[in-house]
Amino acid sequence: MRLGYAALRENTSASERERILSDFASALFMLGVRSAARDAYTIVAATAREQSPRWVATINLMEIAAQDASISLFERYKEELLSATLPPALRTQFELHVGRGYQYLGNRAAAREWLERALVNASEYSFNQLIFAAEDALAVNDAPLDQRIPTPESIIPSDLEEIAIDLRSLRELAVAAIE
Numbered sequence: 305m306r307l308g309y310a311a312l313r314e315n316t317s318a319s320e321r322e323r324i325l326s327d328f329a330s331a332l333f334m335l336g337v338r339s340a341a342r343d344a345y346t347i348v349a350a351t352a353r354e355q356s357p358r359w360v361a362t363i364n365l366m367e368i369a370a371q372d373a374s375i376s377l378f379e380r381y382k383e384e385l386l387s388a389t390l391p392p393a394l395r396t397q398f399e400l401h402v403g404r405g406y407q408y409l410g411n412r413a414a415a416r417e418w419l420e421r422a423l424v425n426a427s428e429y430s431f432n433q434l435i436f437a438a439e440d441a442l443a444v445n446d447a448p449l450d451q452r453i454p455t456p457e458s459i460i461p462s463d464l465e466e467i468a469i470d471l472r473s474l475r476e477l478a479v480a481a482i483e
Contacts, residue, residue, distance in 0.1 A: 305331060309467050322352045326361065336458030338368050340468040343475040350478040359385065359394055363401050370405030372457075378405050396425040396434050404441055415445050 308331070312324045329344030345368070348361035366381035382405070385398050403418035419442045426434035460468045 305464055305467065309470075318353060322348060322354075322357055326352075326357055329361070329364065332464075333364060333368070335461075336456075337460050337464070337468070338371060338457045340460060340464070340471055342368050343468070343471040346475045347471070347478045356391075356394070359388060359390060359398075363394070363398050367401050367405055370408040373409065375409060378409065392425065392429045393431060393434075396422050396429065396431055399425060400434060400438055400441065403438070403445075407441065407445055412445055416442065419445060 305328070308324060308328050312321055312328060315321050315324060325344055326348050329341050329348060332338075332344060333341035342365065345361040345365045349358050349365060352358045352361070362381055362385055366378055366385070369377035369381060382402055390398055399418050399422035403415045403422055406412075406415035406418060419438050423435065423438035423442065425431075426438055
């Protein structure tokens with residue numbers, strides 16, 4: 305993570321910096337450090353030059369909002385992406401994440417509807433990984449509620465605290481620049 309952040313700070317290519325920041329956000333998200341991942345994804349969503357990285361970042365921001373039980377923010381990101389003309393793979397990924405989001409928020413009926421849409425689209429385009437993900441999410445949707453354990457946010461490791469602070473500052477600058 306530290307090497308990736310150093311690469312981000314030293315790189316002068318805007319497209320490379322966007323790619324590195326997206327990878328960094330994904331790594332933070334996988335570590336469970338949602339607050340820092342949210343900051344990094346917000347920067348990408350606000351500043352990426354190409355549309356596709358902004359869409360991917362917004363999909364991930366939507367998932368973080370659901371995990372944080374922020375219904376209004378989840379719905380805002382969902383509505384923003386609903387009006388976008390997403391390519392088939394991103395559309396399917398979006399539908400999958402909306403379904404998972406509704407699972408986090410406890411709305412099984414809405415989750416099933418979105419997960420079934422994702423499964424239909426994944427099957428239509430032979431997106432095998434997304435087919436498996438949608439089928440797995442549908443199986444989870446049918447599990448008793450008491451078997452689903454919410455994922456708490458991980459504490460930022462001490463060696464990443466400085467990076468998290470820098471990301472928060474960069475996010476504030478990026479958001480202020482677009483307002």
